[in-house]
Amino acid sequence: MRIHSTMKTVLVLGLAVCLWTAIVAQEEDENFERLSSELKLIKWDLEDECSDIADSIKEFHLDIVNSLHNKIVMETTHAKFIREQSPKLMKFEDNVHYDLEKTWNLLIKPGDLLLSNEDYKKLSEFANANLMRKKNQGYSIEKSKDADKLEEMWMVKWENVSTAEEYPSILGLVNKAAQLNQQYDAKSYWEMLTEIDNAFGKAEELWNEIAPLHEKLKNFVLVRLNKHYGTNFTDHIPAYLIEPGDWSSLADIVLPHPQMLNDVNTELLDKGIRNSFKSAEGFTKAIGLGRFGKKFWLESKFDLTACEKRAVGLHFCTDNTAEVLTCNRSTLVSHVGAYELGTDLMVKRIGSRPLRNLRYSSAEETLVSLSSLLSMQNLPSDGLLDDKYFEKEINRKTALLLTALKVLPALAYYRAADVWRLEELQSPSGDIQDSWWKNREQFEGVSSYGNKFADFLDDEEILYNKPYISKFLAKFLQFQLLNYYQINLFQDSTNVAKKFQNDATFKDMLEDLPNRDSLDLLSYHFSIDDVSAYPFQEFFYSLEEYLDNAPLHQAPIVMTTKAPKVAKKHLPATTTSTTTTTTTTKKPDAVKPNLSPDLIEEDIKQATGSGTYMGGFLVTCAVLLVVGIIIWKMKKRKPNRPQNRRDEV
Secondary structure (H helix, E strand, O other), X not given: OHHHHHHHHHHHHHHHHHHHHHHHHHHHHHHHHHHXXXXXXXXXXXXXXXXXXXXXXXXXXXXXXXXXXXXXXXXXXXXXXXXXXXXXXXXXXXXXXXXHHHHHHHHHOOHHXXXXXXXXXXXXXXXXXXXXXXXXXXXXXXXXXXXXXXXXXXXXXHOOOOHHHHHHHHHOHHHHHHHHOXXXXXHHHHHHHHOOOOHHHHHHHHHHHHHHHHHHHHHHHHHHHHHHHOOOOOOOEEHHHOEOOEOHHHHHHHOOOOHHHHHHXXXXXXXXXXXXXXHHHHHHHHOOOOOOOHHHHHHOEOOOOOOOOOOEEEEEOOOOEEEEEOOOOOOHHHHHHHHHHHHHHHHHOOOOHHHHOOOXXXXXXXXXXHHHHXXXXXXXXXXXXXXXXXXXXXXXXXXXXXXXXHHHHHHHHHHHHHHHHHHHHHOOXXXXXXXXXXXXXXXXXXXXXXOOOOHHHHOHHHHOOOOOHHHHHHHHHHHHHHHHOOOOOOOOOOXXXXXXXXXXXXXXXXXXXXOOOHHHHHHHHHOOOOOOOHHHHHHOHHHHHHHHHOOXXXXXXXXXXXXXXXXXXXXXXXXXXXXXXXXXXXXXXXXXXXXXXXXXXXXXXXXXXXXXXXXXXXXXXXXHHHHHHHXXXXXXXXXXXXOOHHHHO
């Protein structure tokens, strides 16, 4: 009896456990379905808002009436919507399924969007007012190579800008946002947004390793600026001679061998910026990101009258399309920029963009930075340089120096901007403009020379309180990725982008991009477990010797005359005859669209031949005569066919 009683008890308990497990499992399934449905609805709403914001940015840059007001409204409306989702989602806090956890966390801690409506509106109005001022001023380093004129333009631009007084209160919003996102301070808050632990600690170590190379490049540039302008600047480069974070605009002054720059810019002047984006599309297709799409080519503006420093990219989340706004000026700088922007827009099409906009991904920035490097490698395959251009050592060194003029100043500027803001947030100096220039002098070797203007108000990242740390780390990660694939740039004219085309690991990484944090993603797919300076230093190893030994005087530029192109109709045909022969030489006609390449070649041979020309001419005339007779007879037999229904009536 006892045995039966015990068995009965065990059975009852077993049934109870099974029933309880089933109930719990059912509740978990129901919670999963409810949260999953909630997140889907939020994503759809965010996609609509993302496209509305893109439209407002487009109108802003096209100077549509009320575009400034509309842009601010769109941004504050978006922030309000995100802010309202957090309380709704907190009820699922104890039952968030692993598959939904990343999305849930993004919406629970969405960064600055958690600021109160009043604070976020203040941030948006401040940022957009300065962006409008910048757009209206239209100042660019590239417009003049006269140092005195550049200094005068710089002073006129900044001496009456009063919004700098508001900036400390705008920057202070970072501390507010940190608390709302449950972070200890601004540094931990920005590291949360970057999704890399101890990101600023890593950045400090990396900077210390490459700072000597930056110092050497700065001295190299400074000596050549003094020679060019007849000045005697010491220690620091004047801020009015450079673009912050990019010294590419000085290339024609500081390159010891400027032939390559001249050749590329000459080609690009002929081709235009649209062609640069065509080359960029070839790159994104080659690495597996795909083509830009029909809407891109139909809706983008490549002929704006005003040239921004960089082209403006627009991503429309609703239909996952992209557009750009730019002028038709094309130089090496804008060609490289087309690669970067094109890659950035295509990366934005992976996964749910509105949610990923809530974080600053170093992995995404790595792909964008990599496109900049490979755009230099692709100059021959893009038809801007001869296929054998990189066979000469001096051309390889020039390409390396051009890369350094873009990469090293960017790292210094990113470091200066982040350290300055973190110091001000932790312990305000009382003079934010003075502390700005102290950091620029320390990291960049750039000085205002007494005129401590708030030129940081031209920087959209600073205006919106966005950190640069993800971009900083990406500059190192791109070289680690090249190292993984054992790619050596500037050795020949190979289009190395094709190395990624059929690589399963790279394809898997792109698909996995929305699902993992940056270092987790790179570690899983490429065994890149941490950010390292070694591949970076290895890439620029030979540059140090070149900076030490390069001639101070620039090598003369050899002007080359390009052969006339057959297809250009505006060149008149020329006929040359002599008294000793009856041979006639005339320029071949424009290429005929319906002929195959072989027939075109044969056609040109006939047009430029000697004895066969007349025979060919007579045969052609005979054929045309026969065809003409046949057509005339057919017309006599058949009445004219009506052109439309109205003619029939």
